[in-house]
Amino acid sequence: MAHAVSSCMSGIRTAGDLVLRMQLAKSMKIDAAKQYVADKLGVKPIDLSDSDLMAEIRAKNGLGRSFDLNKSPKGIEAKFNIARILGIKINSVELFRGRAGLNKEGA
Amino acid sequence: MKVSEFFTRMGDGSGVYMTAEEIREDILKGVKDAADRGKIAELTQDEMDYLFKIITMPGNIVGVERGREVVSTSDSGSCKMTYHANIAMERSMAVLVSEKVLGADSVDIGNMDYSYKAVKQIIHNETPVMELAQHNAVMPVLYGSMPNLGLYTKPDGPVENWSELLPLAKIEEARAAQEEAVEHAVRDIVFVAGEMYEAGADGINLDTCGASGDADFLAGLLATEKIKEKYPDLGVEFGAAGEFVLGMHGKIEYDGAKIAGLYPHKQVKLAEKAGANIFGAVVNTNTNKSFPWNIARTVTFVKACTAAAEIPVHVNVGMGVGGIPMSEIPPIDVVTRADKALIEIGKADGL
Numbered sequence: 001m002a003h004a005v006s007s008c009m010s011g012i013r014t015a016g017d018l019v020l021r022m023q024l025a026k027s028m029k030i031d032a033a034k035q036y037v038a039d040k041l042g043v044k045p046i047d048l049s050d051s052d053l054m055a056e057i058r059a060k061n062g063l064g065r066s067f068d069l070n071k072s073p074k075g076i077e078a079k080f081n082i083a084r085i086l087g088i089k090i091n092s093v094e095l096f097r098g099r100a101g102l103n104k105e106g107a
Numbered sequence: 108m109k110v111s112e113f114f115t116r117m118g119d120g121s122g123v124y125m126t127a128e129e130i131r132e133d134i135l136k137g138v139k140d141a142a143d144r145g146k147i148a149e150l151t152q153d154e155m156d157y158l159f160k161i162i163t164m165p166g167n168i169v170g171v172e173r174g175r176e177v178v179s180t181s182d183s184g185s186c187k188m189t190y191h192a193n194i195a196m197e198r199s200m201a202v203l204v205s206e207k208v209l210g211a212d213s214v215d216i217g218n219m220d221y222s223y224k225a226v227k228q229i230i231h232n233e234t235p236v237m238e239l240a241q242h243n244a245v246m247p248v249l250y251g252s253m254p255n256l257g258l259y260t261k262p263d264g265p266v267e268n269w270s271e272l273l274p275l276a277k278i279e280e281a282r283a284a285q286e287e288a289v290e291h292a293v294r295d296i297v298f299v300a301g302e303m304y305e306a307g308a309d310g311i312n313l314d315t316c317g318a319s320g321d322a323d324f325l326a327g328l329l330a331t332e333k334i335k336e337k338y339p340d341l342g343v344e345f346g347a348a349g350e351f352v353l354g355m356h357g358k359i360e361y362d363g364a365k366i367a368g369l370y371p372h373k374q375v376k377l378a379e380k381a382g383a384n385i386f387g388a389v390v391n392t393n394t395n396k397s398f399p400w401n402i403a404r405t406v407t408f409v410k411a412c413t414a415a416a417e418i419p420v421h422v423n424v425g426m427g428v429g430g431i432p433m434s435e436i437p438p439i440d441v442v443t444r445a446d447k448a449l450i451e452i453g454k455a456d457g458l
Contacts (some may be wrong), residue, residue, distance in 0.1 A: 001209055002439045003424065005458050006170045006445035008179045010210035018245035020178040021210040024247055024310050024456065025344035027384045027418040030177050035167040048172040058340035064245035066207045073245040082245070089340055092307035 013049060013066050014057070015041070015048040018086060021078050040085055112173035118394040118401050120434030127163070134158055137396070137403030144351075145370040147411035150403070154452050159407065161448050162399050168443040171450050178457045180344055180421050181205075182251055182314040182383065183221050184214035184241075193445045199240035206246050213456075220420050222387045223295045224257035224264070230299060234306040241307035245334040249344065250303040251312030254296060256319035259288035259391050266291070269355060280376050284357045286446035289329065295305045296330035296391035296403030300341065310342030310384070311444060317348040317374075320355025321366040323350075324374075328381040335382035345378040346423065347371065350408060372414040379418050385457070388412045389423045394433045398441045402448050409453035419456035429458075 009016030015037055022033035028064040041061070047053050058065050063085070064078030073081060076096055083090040097103050113125040123148040126134070133156050142149040150158070163366035171177075181187075185201040188194050196204075199214050203397040205211040216236055228232055233250075240248045266288045269281035281419050300311045311334060316327030325348075331343050352374065354367030364373070364382050378386045390405040405422075413420045421443065427433035449455045 002437075002442045003179055003446055004210040006168060007175075007177060007450055009176045009209070009212055009367060009373070011206055011212045011246050013210050014176075016176075016204075016210075016212035017179050020457070021176065021245055021309070023248075024384050024421045025340075026345070029416075029419050033178075033419070035159070039210035043386070049174065049176045068211075075245060076241065076246045091304065091309055093341060095241075095305070095307050 010051065012064055013051045014054045018063070018082065019048065021086065021088065021090075037086065039085070040045050046089070114440075115162060116398045116432055116438060118396050118398065118432055120175050120432035120436075120438055123397065123449070125397065127159070130162055131155075133397045133400040134156075134162075134403040137400040138407045140237040140400075141234070141390075141404040141407035145372065145408055145411060147372060147407065148453065150407055150410065153402070154406075154410075158399075158403055158448055161444050161451075164403070164444070167440050169447050170443065171240045175450055177450055177455060178212040180249070180312065180387070180399070180457060181211065181214050182346060182423075182425070183217040183313060184211065184388075185216045186219065187435060188436040192221050195337070198236050199202045199243065202240040205376070206244055213247040213249060213309070215249040215314075218313075221236050221252050221314070222258055223252045223292065223299050224255060225253050226259045226299050227295045230283055230302045231253045232277040232361045234302055237303055240305055247342070248308035249310040249312045249313050249342070250299070250308045252296075252299065253315040253318060253332070254292045254313065254323050254324040255315075256285065256288045256292055257328055260284070261290045262421075264288070264382070269435040273355075274352050282356050282358065283357075283429050285320070292323075292326040293329045293333065296326070298331070299331065300334045301337065301362045304338045304341045308341065310344060312344045312346065313383075314346045314387070315348040316345060317352045320353040320360045322356045324352050324366050325359050325361055328377055331378070331381035331383050343382065343385035343407065344387060345381070346387045347374050350390045366434055375412055375418070375420060379416065383418060385419050385421055386416060387421050387423055389428050389441075390430070392427045392429075392431060392433050398430065398432065398444075402441075402445050405430040405445070406448050406453045408457060409449055413454040413456065421457035422453065422455045424449070424458050
């Protein structure tokens with residue numbers, strides 16, 4: 001908690017989860033990961049840590065928020081949108097597609 | 108307390124007042140200790156001056172400059188609430204609390220034993236926790252455990268105990284036992300990683316690699332290689348056990364480099380070579396020294412590590428590592444100062 005307040009991006013309150021995804025998926029160092037996510041969201045890297053701005057952007061793109069509004073994407077639903085916007089494969093999304101039969105023709 | 112004194116702490120967490128001169132002296136000594144041990148560059152005078160400023164900043168907590176925030180991974184992250192704090196909570200629920208309440212950027216699910224050997228036996232009960240977490244969480248969720256090579260020794264495991272063989276001067280037998288244990292550990296880690304991949308995990312956290320020495324570190328490297336070969340999309344975080352890999356075997360090499368004796372700036376190169384996506388650097392805290400000494404030493408090691416690394420480096424900042432005091436409840440004043448120093452001077456990519 002101390003780290004989150006003092007020095008970290010605070011996850012889905014901002015864009016911390018998205019930046020972390022790029023580190024984990026593509027081994028990007030912090031500045032490169034922020035730049036990549038910022039470019040995809042159409043903002044500047046410094047904006048990624050602004051919880052007020054990111055709340056709007058997350059809501060607009062259906063990326064999941066700390067306090068979900070009714071009828072907004074949650075959990076795996078939000079990760080479908082994250083995978084599409086960041087242009088990466090998310091393991092749980094791929095599994096969901098397969099197990100829900102979404103990869104079948106006509107699905 | 109004199110007016111000219113500043114409140115800080117010792118490495119055990121106890122409070123202490125130091126003068127500016129004492130703090131500057133300890134910073135210099137900490138820097139020189141790291142540079143001497145690691146054969147790395149000292150911090151510059153400007154960096155040491157800035158570190159002094161961070162240590163003596165007014166305010167109970169401090170923070171990084173706007174825009175310099177980093178991201179966090181964890182070890183046994185979802186266990187902190189369930190097992191450690193004894194809150195009766197299912198672990199996938201702890202993931203959601205970490206995400207929605209605590210502001211974590213990611214978290215790892217782990218078992219109480221937090222060792223791949225133990226997890227293998229109960230994997231069928233571990234994967235549903237990951238599956239549930241993946242359905243409900245937005246942030247990346249990893250699965251974490253330790254190679255923990257010592258668990259493979261008799262009577263609990265299949266191989267001879269090198270800690271018993273070494274005092275008997277049975278050096279070759281001790282080495283052979285460790286090499287055999289590596290094979291068991293790699294098999295277990297890769298098996299668990301495969302099961303977790305099929306449960307939707309975003310990554311595997313190989314935590315505390317090297318806890319049983321250089322063979323333990325090798326097990327982490329070889330497991331990383333195999334995981335990336337079989338599951339290229341599965342992220343791997345390779346976390347070290349200490350600032351210096353102990354030579355329990357002494358002769359083990361990886362990619363032509365002897366593992367025993369490596370400091371973080373060289374450990375990270377092996378993790379990179381194996382295919383790890385994130386490296387968890389560790390620098391140990393000396394409880395008899397002051398926070399200024401410990402954080403100066405830590406930042407010196409971390410700066411060298413991040414400069415050498417081509418992958419992101421997440422510095423371990425739990426109790427007893429990363430300049431944080433060896434205290435069950437790390438004081439927030441020095442925790443936040445350690446974070447700021449590690450990010451702004453050490454150039455850490457995460458914590």
